[in-house]
Structure formats: C-alpha cells, structure tokens
C-alpha cells in the first residue's frame with residue numbers, strides 16, 4: 001500500500017505517529033521475511049468439511065506442521081494495539097449478530113489436535129516475567145511467565161480469543177483452549193471469566209503461528225497454565241503498566257469480600273457455577289478466613305461436579321473453630337454429597353449419619369443415606385437393577401450407580417503396547433459381570449450445540465475426529481481440573497508410543513484426602529498434549545442401549561455419537577475374537593464375559609466391529625489403536641491362514657453384494673455363496689466364524705421366505721440357522737440336521753434353548769443376533785410350530801439377559817418394536 005495513503009488512513013483511525021512508526025518498521029526487508037515465514041497456511045476457507053476430502057485435508061495439515069517445525073523461531077511483527085482491538089471488537093460484534101441469527105445457519109469449525117504442545121509443570125513462583133518484545137514465534141518460553149491483561153472483549157470458536165497487552169503496552173492475540181465450562185459457552189458467560197481488564201500470568205507461554213495465517217497467537221492449552229491476578233497480588237506489586245493503572249471500560253476490583261460474595265451469589269442464582277466460584281475465590285483473597293465464602297464455593301463446586309474441591313472446602317468449614325452450628329451442618333451435608341460424588345460412599349454415609357443424629361426427621365438426609373447404602377451394595381455385589389437403570393437412561397443418560405470390579409485385575413503384559421492388560425483372577429462364567437464403570441468424562445452429541453459442524457484433524461491418527469471426541473478432551477481436562485485426585489486415573493493410562501510407559505499397576509492408589517482448588521491459581525498441572533494422546537488411545541465411542549440403535553453399529557462412524565473416557569475399561573487389550581463385550585446403559589459402561597474365561601487368562605475386548613473384513617480391521621487397528629503391524633488374535637490368525645489372495649477375493653465379493661443383496665435372484669445368491677465359501681480355506685468351527693457368509697445366508701433365507709410356502713419357510717429357517725452359525729453361534733436345533741452331533745443345552749432354569757449356551761456367538765456384539773433369532777421364531781410361528789417358536793423367543797431372551805441382564809422385563813422393553821413387527825408380542829408375553 002502507498003505509505004502516504006496508509007498514513008492518512010491511520011490518522012483517521014486515531015493511530016499515533018509512534019504506533020505508526022512501529023507498524024511501518026515491519027515493512028523493512030527483514031520484517032517482511034519474518035511475516036512471509038508466518039503467512040503460510042493449510043487452511044481452506046470455508047473449511048473443507050466433507051469426509052470425502054478428509055485424506056487431502058489431513059495431508060495438507062501434516063505437511064504444514066512439518067514445514068513449520070523446521071523453521072526457526074522468529075520475532076513477531078508488532079501490530080498497533082488499536083488495530084488488534086478494533087479487529088477483535090468487530091469480530092465480537094459479528095459473533096453476537098451470528099448468535100442472534102443462529103437458527104438461520106450452521107457454523108463450521110476446524111481444529112487440529114495431536115501436535116506437540118507444552119504445559120507448564122512448575123508453579124508461578126519458580127518462573128521469571130517475560131514481555132512480548134523478547135518472545136519469539138515458534139517458541140515455548142520455558143522458565144518464564146507472560147504478564148498481561150486483556151484489553152478487548154473475548155470471541156469464541158474452538159478457543160477463547162482475546163487481545164492482551166503486556167506491561168509495555170505491546171498488544172497480542174491470546175488463544176485459550178480447554179478452559180473449564182467454556183466449550184459451548186456463550187460470549188456473555190465467557191465475559192464473566194475473562195472480563196476486559198483482567199490481569200493474568202500465562203505460565204511458560206508458547207508463541208505460535210496459526211494454521212489460518214495472520215497474526216501469531218500466544219496459545220494456552222492447559223487451563224492450569226493461567227494464573228488470574230488480583231490487583232493487590234505480590235506479582236503486580238512493582239508493576240507499572242505503561243498504558244495506565246486501569247484498562248478503560250474496566251470496573252475497578254473492589255477489595256471487600258461482601259462485594260464478591262454478593263457477585264458470586266448473583267452468578268450462582270443464574271446457574272453460572274464457575275464464575276460464582278471465581279467470585280467467591282476473589283472474596284477469599286480479600287478475606288481468607290471467610291467461612292461463608294468457602295461454604296458457598298463448596299456448593300458451586302458441587303454443581304460443577306468438582307467433588308474433590310467441594311469436599312475440601314466443606315470440610316474446612318465443618319472443622320473451623322468458631323463456625324456457627326448452622327454453617328457447620330450445611331458444610332457437613334455438602335461434604336457428604338461431595339464424598340458421594342468421589343465414590344467414597346462409606347465416608348459419605350457416616351457423615352450423613354452424624355447429621356441425621358441431630359435431624360432425625362429430615363427426609364432428605366434419610367434419602368441420601370439410602371442412596372449410600374444402595375451404592376455400597378452395588379459396589380460389593382455387582383447387583384444392579386438394569387431394567388430400572390435402562391428406564392432412567394431414557395430421560396437422563398447420567399445414571400447414579402456405584403462402580404464395580406469383578407473377578408479381574410490389571411497385570412503386566414509385555415507383548416502389549418502400554419505393557420499391561422486384564423486377567424481373570426478365577427474361572428469366569430459366560431455372562432458374568434466384569435466391570436461397571438462411570439466415565440471420567442463424556443461428551444454426548446445431544447448435549448453439544450446442534451448448529452455447529454466441527455472437524456478435528458487428529459495428527460496422531462491421521463484421521464478426522466468427531467466433535468464429541470474433541471469435546472471429550474476438553475471435558476476430561478475440566479474433570480481433572482476440578483478433581484485433582486482424578487489426575488492419575490487419566491494420566492496412568494497408556495498415552496501412545498511417544499510417551500514413557502505407564503506404571504505397571506492400575507488404578508493408582510486412592511487419594512483419601514480431597515484436594516483444595518483455588519480456580520484463580522490452580523496448583524496441579526494438566527499436560528494437555530498427553531491428555532489428547534491418552535484420549536486418542538483410550539476413549540470409547542458410546543452407543544447406549546436402545547432398541548433401534550444397537551442394530552446399526554455403523555452409526556458410530558457418523559458424526560452423531562458420544563465419546564467418553566472410562567479409566568479401568570481402557571486397560572482391556574484388543575482382540576477381534578474377544579472373550580468379553582461392552583454394553584452402555586445411559587453413561588454407564590458394563591462389561592461381561594462372552595464365554596467361559598479361565599483363571600489367569602487375558603480378558604480382551606474388541607476395539608471395533610470384528611465382523612468387518614480382515615484388511616478393514618487391520619487398517620483401523622493400525623491407524624487408530626494398535627499402531628503395530630498385525631493383530632495376533634485367533635480370528636486374524638485364521639484369516640491370515642486363508643491366504644492373501646483369498647482374503648482379497650473375499651473382500652471383492654463382499655463389496656459387490658453389500659448394496660443390493662436382497663434384490664438378487666436365488667440362483668445368483670447361491671453362486672455367490674459358493675464363491676465366498678471357497679475363500680474360507682482354514683477349517684473353522686463355531687468359535688472361528690466366517691462372518692462374510694452371514695449376510696448371504698440371511699439374504700437367501702429372506703428370498704426363500706418370500707415364497708410363502710411351507711417348504712420355502714422351512715428352508716428359510718435352515719438358512720437363518722446357517723447364517724447364525726457363520727456369525728459364531730452353535731445352533732442345537734433339529735432343523736439344521738445336526739442334532740445328533742450337538743448336545744442340547746439347558747439354561748440354569750432347565751429350559752432347552754436353540755443354541756449352545758456356554759458362549760455368546762457374536763462375542764463382541766451378542767445383541768446383533770437377536771433380530772435373526774426372532775426372525776426364526778416368527779417363521780416357526782407362521783408354520784404353526786409353537787414349540788420351536790417359543791424356543792427361539794426364549795433363546796433371544798437368553799441372549800439379552802446374558803449380555804445385559806434385566807430378565808423378561810428388560811427384554812420386552814427393548815425388543816417390543818421388533819416383537820410387534822414380527823407379530824410375536826402376544827406370544828412372547830405369554831411364553832416368557
């Protein structure tokens with residue numbers, strides 16, 4: 001641009017000659033070179049959000065990071081503060097307008113995770129101050145903290161963005177990621193936490209080039225890397241801000257605790273729990289002995305599920321000398337609830353009993369005691385009311401249960417990445433409960449904004465993460481932030497090959513004492529890069545039990561799903577022929593044995609649908625989880641024994657028929673079936689299924705059934721049974737003509753069922769067998785064979801009961817739509 005014109009423009013914008021000189025200095029050749037080196041960008045605008053374009057987009061981002069990592073740190077061009085502030089204010093206004101018109105459109109976001117990022121491991125006191133002029137872009141300034149205060153309102157995309165100035169008045173964009181409670185927060189809410197004028201120390205800041213191009217940012221990934229400074233704090237004592245002691249539009253910080261208490265109470269009343277905790281903490285900076293502030297903060301923490309922090313505050317008040325009786329009792333109740341939230345039901349119960357002794361008529365306390373008793377019973381016995389929990393999960397997925405660990409333990413396993421696995425401590429029966437686990441963090445799609453389309457490039461897996469996967473990292477950071485005693489439950493999980501191996505034992509020793517939290521200066525550290533890697537290697541796609549859903553396992557690959565971190569279940573290693581399976585009810589994960597497991601045998605789980613082809617499984621495992629060459633499970637060994645040529649041929653045939661299988665004539669189906677069978681060379685029994693054959697036999701059965709003749713129906717039944725056998729079930733029914741070879745099996749109640757009940761045929765997804773089993777029942781029913789129809793209904797119910805529990809009631813609830821569709825509702829009600 002013509003410098004004279006620039007001068008005129010700047011004058012119109014009220015930019016001083018000094019600022020202008022600073023700005024113009026960037027146009028000398030060396031500064032231009034620096035800017036050029038910052039302007040490279042892989043970013044498409046609008047962001048490229050189609051899954052089809054994913055590999056291309058990921059390649060671009062990877063290449064950009066690679067290029068950028070080879071460049072040297074460089075000085076950042078200075079930009080006049082007013083320019084940055086104006087641009088920020090403009091963006092803020094735009095975002096406010098967009099928020100008002102949100103219903104008109106879907107907003108898109110793009111972010112990247114899995115690149116190296118730094119989180120500070122020491123406290124503020126161990127660091128030296130640094131200013132912007134001495135910071136370099138592409139550098140993490142270890143040993144230093146950046147003292148700054150915000151001079152503009154925040155904007156929000158995936159991160160919170162604001163403009164800060166340092167003590168010399170140099171302005172800078174600051175991006176804050178993963179700050180608790182802000183993932184989906186409104187701008188007005190974020191203003192409560194980061195008001196204009198707030199002073200902060202950013203610990204060991206990283207000055208980063210941004211993928212979108214433009215001005216570099218100081219990027220904060222870990223919420224524990226921000227210390228919020230009180231104007232009277234020691235750090236600010238000798239600091240003279242060049243632009244004056246106050247930022248304009250900034251209300252002075254009052255120094256009386258009553259003001260902060262009232263402000264905290266206002267936030268609390270509006271449901272803004274973290275701003276309330278911030279306000280109470282500011283009040284505590286004015287009056288560290290205030291029990292009322294601590295008591296209120298404890299309640300705010302309870303609402304945030306910051307149980308450790310809530311318990312520490314409540315206990316402080318309960319034990320404080322001179323605390324009034326009423327306040328002590330309030331604190332006792334809060335401490336009990338917080339201990340309940342921490343899963344320490346015995347401690348919670350004894351605190352509640354203390355309270356009960358002076359409040360015998362308080363029904364609320366009695367209810368809480370009963371809840372503790374129930375949780376203790378669950379954790380000791382593994383007995384749960386699954387039907388009730390299922391019903392509750394239909395309205396609120398967050399279920400109130402205790403965790404349970406069955407006859408298993410974590411043991412060192414040197415042949416597994418991470419060096420550990422799960423082993424049986426005794427013989428375990430099919431269907432026995434192994435684990436009931438609650439999530440440390442869970443991001444459900446239903447709770448995320450529906451009008452945001454977000455894609456996250458995960459450089460660890462070279463895949464796009466779903467929105468719930470990226471939200472789950474932020475939620476895990478939030479859970480650990482508010483519950484420092486959960487830190488090791490997450491950080492002792494396997495973090496991938498770039499991190500030191502985790503400890504050989506799990507879970508970490510329990511932390512009995514709760515940890516106090518000052519949200520203005522948290523003392524514990526959260527390493528965000530490691531947490532991202534931990535979530536990448538351990539988080540589960542969560543698909544709660546629902547009648548429609550469980551028949552669509554592919555839904556997990558779509559955007560609309562949930563992601564959670566479940567610590568103990570993360571210790572199970574993968575097998576494509578696992579001996580356990582997972583079922584989610586609401587946010588609860590249960591794992592049960594899919595067959596008899598011997599003492600000391602490894603207990604495995606399938607990380608993905610094992611019925612997919614060998615190559616598909618191998619690709620998924622290598623990209624996403626195992627990151628090793630091959631899976632050593634039996635299913636893969638059998639597949640490999642068939643030979644590469646057969647596997648490829650099988651894949652081609654299966655690909656060809658996946659689309660319109662049901663419209664093919666019978667002769668074509670039979671010929672396909674012959675060709676496909678020929679690709680299975682290695683001898684396979686029921687425990688080594690040939691899943692590719694399942695859909696073919698199923699299609700043949702449907703075609704035969706459509707003849708509506710008795711002979712056709714009978715043949716259809718045989719094909720259905722073969723289909724089930726190819727999925728891994730051992731059918732003991734007469735009609736498959738093998739009765740003599742197989743012993744009929746009886747349930748514990750002495751009922752004769754149609755499959756071998758010593759194992760679940762689909763070991764990873766046993767419930768997938770229920771629709772074909774009920775289809776067989778329906779066909780028998782249509783042939784007036786009530787005895788066999790009944791046997792197959794009972795078999796389907798046995799599958800659900802063994803895989804999930806809940807008996808007849810849960811079966812009737814879950815299977816009602818299907819039973820109705822097959823006209824079996826009355827029969828099932830009668831015979832079960």
Ligand SMILES: C[S@@+](CC[C@H](N)C(=O)[O-])C[C@H]1O[C@@H](n2cnc3c(N)ncnc32)[C@H](O)[C@@H]1O
Pocket residue numbers: 415416417418419420421493494502537538570571572573574575625626627628631632
């Ligand atoms: C969720 S963790 C499982 C627990 C892990 N072994 C540990 O010590 O914490 C997943 C990682 O375990 C390893 N793993 C899981 N199944 C495996 C298998 N079948 N063979 C080898 N490594 C496996 C892989 O390194 C994988 O990334």
